[in-house]
Amino acid sequence: MSYTIIILLGLLLIAPIFIAYYYDYKTDPKQFSFSVKTLGKGLGKGIIYMAIYFGINKAYELLVPLNKNHGMEFNSEREQLGIPTLKSDWKVSDYESEQFTTYWWKPEPRNGHFKKIIEYGILDSKTETDYYHNENKKGTFAWSKYDFDKREFQYFMELPNEKLVSVTDRGQLRVEKPTVVKNVSKSEFENYITE
Structure with a gap:
């Protein structure tokens, strides 16, 4: 599959979302900017939680078992x-x-x-x-x-x-x-x- 087909399929999937966001913004710009800010805050919290989870998981893999000195x-x-x-x-x-x-x-x-x-x-x-x-x-x-x-x-x-x-x-x-x-x-x- 060529890259142009992948790009076209991506545009076909993403374009309707952007069109919907545009019309949503036109109907009530204040409500739209509030929802975007809320979405950004939730996304930021999600990224922080994921970073904490993967950090703890990596520390667990590196540190446990505590005594692996049996060589x-x-x-x-x-x-x-x-x-x-x-x-x-x-x-x-x-x-x-x-x-x-x-x-x-x-x-x-x-x-x-x-x-x-x-x-x-x-x-x-x-x-x-x-x-x-x-x-x-x-x-x-x-x-x-x-x-x-x-x-x-x-x-x-x-x-x-x-x-x-x-x-x-x-x-x-x-x-x-x-x-x-x-x-x-x-x-x-x-x-x-x-x-």
Whole structure:
């Protein structure tokens, strides 16, 4: 669509409004100027309210969470808590990270400890999840999740599902997910990451 067509369509929409304002002004100029002043005051207040709203929203995005200082400098606290540390060559993924979540990735090859996700609340970090991959066991992943509020770990493992197809109680075939996520013990988890 060319610019001349857009301009003509704009004029077709705006011209009747200006014609109506002209006739309104001709019928009662005093009332017309009063309504224009009232409209200007309302528009000014609306712009101020919008500026305040967007300013507060931007400040919220920049300042919350209040403590997002859980990068490399937090490694000494991680060692005390028993959480795996970040290595110096790890990078933050700006593509995946959000206001309340930070993704750290190990460079290639990604065998062993390869990813860390830190989730934040308003005041401080909530959880820190560390992902592991063992190249000797294809199709499996393991991760540990540390909860800062409860001060405890949970361990998980994603395994290939050997039972891809099963039969329901009614005799119908059901296709299962290709992987199964299990909550595992600390010893099973450590066995997986050290093999």
